[in-house]
Amino acid sequence: MAGINLRRQGNRYEHMAAGYLKERGYKIVARQFRCRQGEIDIIAEDGALIVFVEVKGRRTCAFGLPEEAVDWRKQNRIRQAAEYFLWSRQKTDHLCRFDVVAVYDKGPQKCQINHIKSAFS
Template sequence: MAWKDELGRRGEVVAAQWFEARGFTVVDRNWRCRSGEVDLILRRDATTVFAEVKTRTSVAFGHPFEAITAEKAARLRRLAAEWCREHGPVPGAIRIDAVAVVDAWSANPQVEHLAGVA
């Protein structure tokens, strides 16, 4: 596995732990279909969250959220709809969130969360 892939996986682990500490349950990780991949699918109360995780070692070359373009947000909406079709009716609300993880390998990685980005 390439270093960049390892960094991304580490960021996803950090993000999943962050969500779990806030009462979310991880429903699925790295769900893939022909159209792409959703990093994390989570549930809390009556809300299903499709989370895009962006991980960087630092913000020296830009904030992780800068990688979530309008095109990426549209693809996340399509992927969420496809996951819902595949897994049957999803009760309650659906939301697409973004999570930025910086310095994922440290003892105290920085995690930022934006709810409802798409």
Template structure:
């Protein structure tokens, strides 16, 4: 179904981030921002869950081999994400905000399986 649909990796990432965003909105989260870039890295999605700021990493894998999408949240990626979150909070003067970091793993196609993991670190 999706073979040949994307001309590059960025388009594919954007498609699955939008899929995750739609899913999370249906779960009651409120959209704040997406694709926040800073010198430390990128935050895929930023949302609110009640009074909490929720920073979300989205990963897609076509197959579950090698641990699937869940295994893609490496220690190095977590460190970059932590620094990026700190930078976002500083830039937006949200020093006292309640924060949660979630992970959305998307695997397969027709239909893709979406796994939402709250408070990954």
């Protein structure tokens, strides 16, 4: 695996996930939203609902499925970052949802996407 740029790989997955969401009528509000509390890969709007999306990709399932990698620590960081986002945009009275988009990377053109809605709360 040495030599592969993980950052670029991650960006590729996020890009694919964003495309997937756009196709399904989501409006992308922000990508790679960062603050002290943590980072959110994609923030989208599904109608009036604000959706916080964590993207996880894997090339092999030898170490578990990608969606399994979003553990409670990661969830907590996302939750806190989401709270900061809502405060900073004065949107605390909106309904929101946390999704996970898992990307199974099986080669350049053969990626499979699994969108888990309301993956945690």
